[in-house]
Amino acid sequence: MATKTQRHKNFYKLNSSLSTIFLSAFVSLWQKKSCLIYAVLLFSALSSCTGADKETNVEYIHQDFLYLIPQPMSLEKRENSFKLDVETHLIFAPELESEGNYLSNLIESSSTFSVPKNLKSKTITPTIELKLVNEFPPELQNGEAYRLIISEDEMQITALTPVGIMRGIQTLRQLFIPAFHAQEKRSAWYVPCLKIEDAPAFEHRGLLLDVCRHFFEKDVILKYIDLLAYYKMNILHLHLTEDQGWRIQIDKYPKLNKISSWRKDTTENLYGGFYTKTDLKEIVAYAKERHITVIPEIELPGHSQAALAAYPQFSCNGGPIEVANDWGVFKEIYCAGNDSTFIFLEDILKEVMEIFPSEYIHIGGDESPKFRWEHCAKCQKKMKDEGLANEHELQSYFIQRIEKFLNDNRRKLIGWDEILEGGLSENATVQSWRGMDGGLAAAKDSHYVIMSPTSHCYLDYGLDAIDLKKVFEFNPIPEGLDKSLHKYILGAECNMWTEHVPDKKNLDSKVFPRLIAMAEVLWANPDKNNFNEFYLRLQKHYPVLELFGVDYGSEMLPAKINTSFSDSHELVLLINKNLDDLDIKCRWNCPDCDTNFTDCDYHQPFLDTLPFQLELRAFKNGKLYGEPIFQKIEFHKGVYANVTYKTNYNKSYDGGGIFGLVDGKLGSENFRDGNWQGFFGVPIELDIDLRARGLTKISYIGANFYYYSNAWIFLPEKFQFSHSNDGVNWTTCYVIPKINHRQYIKAGQGIQLIESEIETPISMRYLKIKIEGIDKVPDWHEAAGQYSWLFIDEIILQ
Numbered sequence: 001m002a003t004k005t006q007r008h009k010n011f012y013k014l015n016s017s018l019s020t021i022f023l024s025a026f027v028s029l030w031q032k033k034s035c036l037i038y039a040v041l042l043f044s045a046l047s048s049c050t051g052a053d054k055e056t057n058v059e060y061i062h063q064d065f066l067y068l069i070p071q072p073m074s075l076e077k078r079e080n081s082f083k084l085d086v087e088t089h090l091i092f093a094p095e096l097e098s099e100g101n102y103l104s105n106l107i108e109s110s111s112t113f114s115v116p117k118n119l120k121s122k123t124i125t126p127t128i129e130l131k132l133v134n135e136f137p138p139e140l141q142n143g144e145a146y147r148l149i150i151s152e153d154e155m156q157i158t159a160l161t162p163v164g165i166m167r168g169i170q171t172l173r174q175l176f177i178p179a180f181h182a183q184e185k186r187s188a189w190y191v192p193c194l195k196i197e198d199a200p201a202f203e204h205r206g207l208l209l210d211v212c213r214h215f216f217e218k219d220v221i222l223k224y225i226d227l228l229a230y231y232k233m234n235i236l237h238l239h240l241t242e243d244q245g246w247r248i249q250i251d252k253y254p255k256l257n258k259i260s261s262w263r264k265d266t267t268e269n270l271y272g273g274f275y276t277k278t279d280l281k282e283i284v285a286y287a288k289e290r291h292i293t294v295i296p297e298i299e300l301p302g303h304s305q306a307a308l309a310a311y312p313q314f315s316c317n318g319g320p321i322e323v324a325n326d327w328g329v330f331k332e333i334y335c336a337g338n339d340s341t342f343i344f345l346e347d348i349l350k351e352v353m354e355i356f357p358s359e360y361i362h363i364g365g366d367e368s369p370k371f372r373w374e375h376c377a378k379c380q381k382k383m384k385d386e387g388l389a390n391e392h393e394l395q396s397y398f399i400q401r402i403e404k405f406l407n408d409n410r411r412k413l414i415g416w417d418e419i420l421e422g423g424l425s426e427n428a429t430v431q432s433w434r435g436m437d438g439g440l441a442a443a444k445d446s447h448y449v450i451m452s453p454t455s456h457c458y459l460d461y462g463l464d465a466i467d468l469k470k471v472f473e474f475n476p477i478p479e480g481l482d483k484s485l486h487k488y489i490l491g492a493e494c495n496m497w498t499e500h501v502p503d504k505k506n507l508d509s510k511v512f513p514r515l516i517a518m519a520e521v522l523w524a525n526p527d528k529n530n531f532n533e534f535y536l537r538l539q540k541h542y543p544v545l546e547l548f549g550v551d552y553g554s555e556m557l558p559a560k561i562n563t564s565f566s567d568s569h570e571l572v573l574l575i576n577k578n579l580d581d582l583d584i585k586c587r588w589n590c591p592d593c594d595t596n597f598t599d600c601d602y603h604q605p606f607l608d609t610l611p612f613q614l615e616l617r618a619f620k621n622g623k624l625y626g627e628p629i630f631q632k633i634e635f636h637k638g639v640y641a642n643v644t645y646k647t648n649y650n651k652s653y654d655g656g657g658i659f660g661l662v663d664g665k666l667g668s669e670n671f672r673d674g675n676w677q678g679f680f681g682v683p684i685e686l687d688i689d690l691r692a693r694g695l696t697k698i699s700y701i702g703a704n705f706y707y708y709s710n711a712w713i714f715l716p717e718k719f720q721f722s723h724s725n726d727g728v729n730w731t732t733c734y735v736i737p738k739i740n741h742r743q744y745i746k747a748g749q750g751i752q753l754i755e756s757e758i759e760t761p762i763s764m765r766y767l768k769i770k771i772e773g774i775d776k777v778p779d780w781h782e783a784a785g786q787y788s789w790l791f792i793d794e795i796i797l798q
């Protein structure tokens with residue numbers, strides 16, 4: 001019996017039974033465009049057996065029309081279907097001309113016919129009518145609400161505003177079969193009869209796209225606007241300026257495009273680009289047609305190194321400065337003590353506002369190291385003149401001055417949650433990214449909030465940190481916020497930072513399908529227990545996403561790998577499948593071989609103390625699902641000892657929680673893999689009690705540490721441990737000498753083992769461990785003065 005993968009390969013030999021070939025063709029269609037010819041032939045052979053095109057179409061409708069995302073507020077299925085063909089007329093009032101044209105263009109691009117528009121005679125049927133109404137029931141009192149009623153001879157979308165009409169049109173789009181989206185020119189289409197009433201749970205439903213770290217062509221942006229519209233998202237937040245590149249044409253300061261838009265890549269070639277005003281106006285108009293708002297972000301006072309490379313006179317020390325060609329946070333920021341800096345920024349914002357009509361302008365405000373300001377005479381004088389106590393208040397002064405300018409121009413300011421530090425200006429809206437707390441504080445202070453916590457909304461993170469289910473379970477309303485203040489939570493955005501996303505293929509695989517879960521959360525506010533139902537609905541969207549040219553990624557890691565400690569002192573490996581429809585295969589200590597994957601033992605005890613590596617692969621419908629997973633495991637003498645923390649690890653990097661450093665699981669090259677425990681601005685200090693084993697002879701103590709200076713993760717400088725066999729009398733054993741941090745900068749990111757062999761093994765039951773890092777990022781570093789991280793995966797005792 002062939003395995004599923006072998007069966008797939010057999011397709012190319014065409015030597016299997018018809019049913020097998022059909023299955024393979026279907027799988028191939030998902031995988032490879034080169035297989036399309038085979039697949040189409042087989043599909044047409046099949047349709048000639050099952051009858052007319054029309055019947056297939058109707059059959060599809062009755063089975064599948066419930067798979068809408070986001071799920072509407074109410075949906076009532078009715079008998080029969082509406083036939084859209086050359087007889088159909090489209091009727092709409094003049095104020096709905098844009099929406100009416102949008103819909104008729106959609107229909108025409110997939111049909112052999114066009115729909116006559118606004119032939120007044122009501123006797124003509126069938127009709128599609130778009131209609132504004134003055135009255136809606138209380139649950140639909142929302143500009144984006146709509147009612148869609150489809151009967152056999154009439155289809156009607158009503159709403160209070162044109163925006164609601166557009167949302168209704170997007171729902172209608174999802175009722176067509178995939179062939180409609182393939183723009184097959186057919187003479188008739190069918191949509192099911194039904195009644196839908198619908199309104200969004202949150203008014204701000206967005207995607208941030210960073211076009212600075214990597215530049216994406218205008219066509220990619222337009223495609224994303226279409227996809228946002230299809231899922232009823234309404235905000236595209238364009239992150240237009242960064243240390244690594246300036247992406248918007250500014251006429252008054254041409255060097256922003258001649259110099260700031262270009263950085264040197266690793267091969268010293270120039271990388272970059274920018275959108276002309278014509279490009280951006282086209283983007284804005286395209287979004288407007290779909291009732292999506294484009295919010296521009298112009299970063300200040302930090303993340304401004306590219307601008308300062310062209311205009312160093314607005315920095316604190318006058319340069320010279322280069323456009324950043326590495327990732328991270330940089331200390332070159334706009335000088336707050338120089339009034340001409342504000343003139344420069346206001347000139348830029350004037351041109352930005354001419355292009356973008358959005359109510360909001362995002363000014364960044366995040367990750368702005370104060371190092372230059374602390375050492376700048378002009379900034380220090382400004383603080384003195386304005387009576388500002390510290391550099392945080394100077395940042396607050398900076399933001400408030402920009403906010404006043406925006407308000408004077410009838411615009412509102414959004415900034416990242418750092419703008420809370422040093423006092424928040426009166427009308428500012430806060431985008432909370434460092435967890436939910438910033439948003440909570442701002443809402444309590446009656447400020448509007450957009451939620452984008454790193455815990456749920458960062459699409460640049462891997463599936464090990466944020467998978468589809470995690471996004472689905474996101475609640476933008478922070479715990480502890482009084483119900484009367486919920487109105488301040490406008491909604492949320494997914495943040496797509498692109499340091500490690502060089503092209504559209506990568507972008508698609510990061511954004512999809514997770515963005516679709518966010519669309520469901522923000523529009524439908526689903527019951528968090530209904531993930532499985534959402535998952536099934538989502539599966540029906542993949543064929544359409546393929547037709548839209550989306551290279552979507554997988555939903556989650558195929559399995560969770562955990563350990564536990566048995567009563568008989570075995571380390572037990574636990575493998576839990578994350579999705580029922582996956583087939584999981586495992587192999588051990590075999591990174592390069594290719595044959596010996598076997599079914600996994602999902603509950604496997606180990607007595608062997610040698611370190612080993614598990615490799616796990618998953619298959620869905622016979623196709624490899626996601627990336628292979630590697631997990632290193634070491635069964636050592638400290639496994640599942642009692643650990644008491646004296647300092648707290650960061651919740652975002654808990655490494656598996658209180659047993660995270662003694663669970664036998666070692667970290668990988670990815671510091672977000674769930675095995676690494678992160679300590680921010682504090683030493684690692686903990687007590688270990690080898691209670692289960694009692695007195696234990698130890699001849700080795702070691703731990704892996706992660707280094708990645710761009711992410712402010714540094715190796716420790718001191719590793720000290722004391723041991724005792726009674727908890728009263730202690731011997732301090734080892735101090736690791738200082739690390740030269742600079743030598744690790746060149747290495748980028750990686751793992752360093754710090755260990756000590758004990759020549760004569762020592763019996764101990766208790767251990768006190770204190771591992772000290774550098775408190776703050778050192779002066780020579782770009783992020784000088786920020787707190788630093790220590791990352792550790794396991795404390796290994798042998």
Ligand SMILES: [Zn+2]
Binds near residue numbers: 316334
């Ligand atoms: Zn300065």
